[in-house]
Amino acid sequence: MTDGEGGRLERLEDTIELALTVGLGVSTVLLLVGLIAGSDTALRWGVLLLMLTPVARVAVVTVGLALERDWTFTLVSFFVLAILLAGIWVGVRR
Amino acid sequence: MSAHHAIVFLLTGAASGLVGAMLGIGGGVFLVPLLTLAFGVPIRAAVAASLVSVIATATASSTVNLDRGLVNMRLAMALEVATSVGGLGGGLAASLLTSQQLFLIFGATLATMGALMVMRSGRRNVIADTSVDPGRLGGRLQEGDTTYVYRLRRMPLALGASLVAGAVSGLLGLGGGIIKVPVLNTFCGVPIRVAAATSAFMIGVTAAASVFVYFSRGDVVLPLASAVALGALAGSVVGARLGQRVEARALKIFMAVVLLVVGVRMALEAL
Numbered sequence: 001m002t003d004g005e006g007g008r009l010e011r012l013e014d015t016i017e018l019a020l021t022v023g024l025g026v027s028t029v030l031l032l033v034g035l036i037a038g039s040d041t042a043l044r045w046g047v048l049l050l051m052l053t054p055v056a057r058v059a060v061v062t063v064g065l066a067l068e069r070d071w072t073f074t075l076v077s078f079f080v081l082a083i084l085l086a087g088i089w090v091g092v093r094r
Numbered sequence: 095m096s097a098h099h100a101i102v103f104l105l106t107g108a109a110s111g112l113v114g115a116m117l118g119i120g121g122g123v124f125l126v127p128l129l130t131l132a133f134g135v136p137i138r139a140a141v142a143a144s145l146v147s148v149i150a151t152a153t154a155s156s157t158v159n160l161d162r163g164l165v166n167m168r169l170a171m172a173l174e175v176a177t178s179v180g181g182l183g184g185g186l187a188a189s190l191l192t193s194q195q196l197f198l199i200f201g202a203t204l205a206t207m208g209a210l211m212v213m214r215s216g217r218r219n220v221i222a223d224t225s226v227d228p229g230r231l232g233g234r235l236q237e238g239d240t241t242y243v244y245r246l247r248r249m250p251l252a253l254g255a256s257l258v259a260g261a262v263s264g265l266l267g268l269g270g271g272i273i274k275v276p277v278l279n280t281f282c283g284v285p286i287r288v289a290a291a292t293s294a295f296m297i298g299v300t301a302a303a304s305v306f307v308y309f310s311r312g313d314v315v316l317p318l319a320s321a322v323a324l325g326a327l328a329g330s331v332v333g334a335r336l337g338q339r340v341e342a343r344a345l346k347i348f349m350a351v352v353l354l355v356v357g358v359r360m361a362l363e364a365l
Binding site: 012013016017020021023024028031032034035040043044046047048050051052053054055057058061073076077079080083084087088090091092 | 100146149150152153154156157160161165167168171172174175178179181298299301302303304305306307309310314316317319320321323324327
């Protein structure tokens with residue numbers, strides 16, 4: 001692995017970490033508020049946001065790798081994203 | 095749900111998150127039996143709460159592990175293909191096997207993996223010579239002042255294990271790390287900490303593949319899933335940090351004991 005490639009991967013890791021932290025932070029606040037105040041709406045959005053965080057992570061990786069023109073891994077990541085979106089689609093359709 | 099129940103579920107989540115994050119397995123394998131057997135939660139609600147909690151554990155420990163450079167991203171992405179396909183296949187195949195057969199196969203596999211891990215726990219996967227090329231799917235690992243190199247071996251086996259892990263996740267509502275971590279460490283040359291961190295990075299995605307179906311079916315009982323997930327979040331942040339301080343060999347023995355106990359328990363469930 002060259003230094004340039006390592007540096008780019010590190011930057012992508014920072015972006016992923018940010019996406020995960022934001023998703024986790026907001027959903028934690030919603031879940032806490034929901035449990036303390038007994039609000040089902042807050043709980044529903046908190047759980048949904050938590051469930052969507054890994055999907056957002058894969059989307060960030062796919063875009064990040066495409067911007068780096070790492071086509072092999074962009075394709076790999078896009079495939080995973082497609083499977084996740086299929087899971088959501090099956091859920092929504094029911 | 096009473097305040098008393100909420101606290102019990104928070105603590106249950108915290109315990110499974112702690113152990114799960116240390117070992118990179120999410121903790122669903124403890125959570126589902128605990129919720130169903132100890133607290134009488136219906137199996138579907140337990141599986142759904144476990145999936146939400148696995149996502150929480152995976153996400154929280156990944157933020158810690160990414161910071162420490164322990165996640166092998168390329169390897170995770172390559173194996174995610176197999177876990178997501180396995181998850182889909184597992185969901186579809188769920189109707190073909192009886193739950194007894196499932197428990198027996200799963201239990202026997204785990205117990206065998208546990209025994210193999212104990213036997214091979216003295217082996218080190220890392221090479222201290224940093225001039226060695228780690229290859230595209232290998233990597234480097236910093237331990238104290240020393241940098242080690244590791245190379246990925248037996249990629250087809252890693253992919254096969256991930257496919258099975260995904261299928262098990264789709265069938266039983268687990269993260270699947272309990273299969274991936276031992277295989278990556280014991281047979282594929284990946285150091286235990288990297289195997290755990292990379293697995294934790296992947297299991298959130300594995301769980302996300304099926305959790306929306308449970309959610310739409312109404313199996314996600316919001317107060318239960320929320321309390322367990324919040325507990326798991328707190329437990330996993332501590333667990334991911336603790337995993338750093340424990341000796342690699344101790345971590346392997348701990349994982350082996352967990353595999354043996356859970357494996358035997360699951361096999362007994364089938365009899």
